[in-house]
Amino acid sequence: MTASPFAALVDWGTSNLRIWLVDSQGAVLGERQSPEGMGGLDKAAYPAVLEGHLSALGAPSDLPVVVAGMAGARTGWREAPYVETPAPLVGLFQHAVQPEGVSRPVYILPGVCQREGGAYDVMRGEETQLAGALEQGLDNALFCLPGTHSKWALVEDGQARRFSTVMTGELFNLISRQSILRLSVPEDGDAEADPEIFDAAVAQALEPGFALTSVLFSIRAEGLLAPDAKINPAARLSGLLIGAEIAAIRDDLQRHGKAYLIGTGKLTRLYARAITKAGGEPVMLDGGLLVRRGLLASALSLFDHEFKD
Template identity: 60%
Template sequence: MTDTGAEKTTAGAFCALADWGTSNFRLWVVDRAGNVLGRRQSDEGLLTCADGRFAAVLESHLAALGASADLPVAITGMAGARTGWREAPYVETPAPLDALYRQAVTPEGVTRPVFILPGVCQRTTGPFDVMRGEETQLAGAVASGLADGIFCLPGTHSKWVELKGGRIAAFRTVMTGELFDLLSRHSILKHSIGDDLAFTADDRGFSDGVTEALAEGFALSAHLFSIRAAGLLGGDAPKPAARLSGMLIGAEIAATRTFLPQGMTVHLVGSARLTALYGRALEIAGTQSRLLDGEELVRKGLFAAASSLFQSSEVSR
């Protein structure tokens, strides 16, 4: 479904900015100061556009906003994946976030200037890893003055990123969200969890799970079955979904402690629900966190790239 409630006139537009995810599409038309003149959102992500509908989807949303035929567009996310509109090869770490635009690519057959930003990969600064889309949010953080720090972007595949001097120095991907889905829906734990997946960061089960995972000697594979056993044996067992989530997020934090120097604040970027869970888990771990607006960051990162792109000839076509 398309969100048209925030549409405005696009007279005086400088460019359009698009965040093209796996499941969702977001578009903003902005002026030369980066102010939003019009906005569109839909569920037309990569999964629904992989049959060659990228150009048609983009043009339909631009037309709905009254954008001119020559308005340039900067895109981040899965449109640049191998199975996307056109692959935008990864930039390797340490990756300067203010120079991603130099590796942008233009898809074939477009009638307006369209530029797709690259993702970032890791080959030498840690285990092999990739990201596509999160780097633009981090570029937005750099544009906002956060050139150094530790960032956590929770999701299906959470990202932990170390920024140094405006560069992605190193990062890790943790499959916590996917593991929660698999274990709660497709393992023996589903018999204890059932369909009741509603819980908050204040639930005792969540705090118990985090505390358990942060304890010395914890091993995830050796503790998971206790969730099932607690359900069978009765008693005052906490909500199983909350405890499972706490265990997984706690194990994630324990595994990424190399990213958490003493006294360092973790910048959280993500949905309100997930950042609340991660904020509580970090609190239990004795680490402070700060919440950042992910939508604002991706817009700022895209706008910074667009400002350079549309005044630069250093773009691969």
């Protein structure tokens, strides 16, 4: 006997859209992905895009939907105002908003913002992954979400206590493609190809008194002055940037010991190496699984309440 879908869970990012049909236990009954992210849609397009995918999945016309991510941004489908830190992750559903133009129940979850102490920051989507981690018992932990704009988040007693966004990935792209170092760092450079070079750069960035801007040009000079040495400019630049990022959160890392990495692929593996070099223990988590768990937790709360009403 085929299980009936309980809800559709939607992770609507800037570049991509992911939808899962799940039962009330979270088992995936069907899924779709597409490049129809917020960055390529106007507000009027969202209902048709959503309904098109739900129809392709055979979803009932009244199946409720819960959405996380950039669909709730100011320039998305409908703005879901940020919840300010410290933000209870289990209660995000209480701040969900409902968009117009759909006949089925659709709820868009909020992001989280930070103002305290002038450390202004925002996240949309990552908080749902943190809520998913909470579902598996990680209510006091340090998280890292590698990406073009990496996130470090401290969760205490089930609350997103504080977090920071680090532009390491974007800096790597800018420096390697638009600065003098474009003459040294090949476009197909692979930081993983030479782990010893990457590790040495991370170790340098972790040293007391390290100043990133004072060593970057040495990547160019090394290629000019030591042509016979084994070099990998991409590995060295990546190690310096990621190492500097981790040096900034070393106190939290030493306090917690573990850093839970939410992500997959080469970049996440590089972060794991750097965290180990800094004396921490990286623990890998599946970001797709976490976002589904976080969305399901909100769906169970939202739709149980809705049906009781």
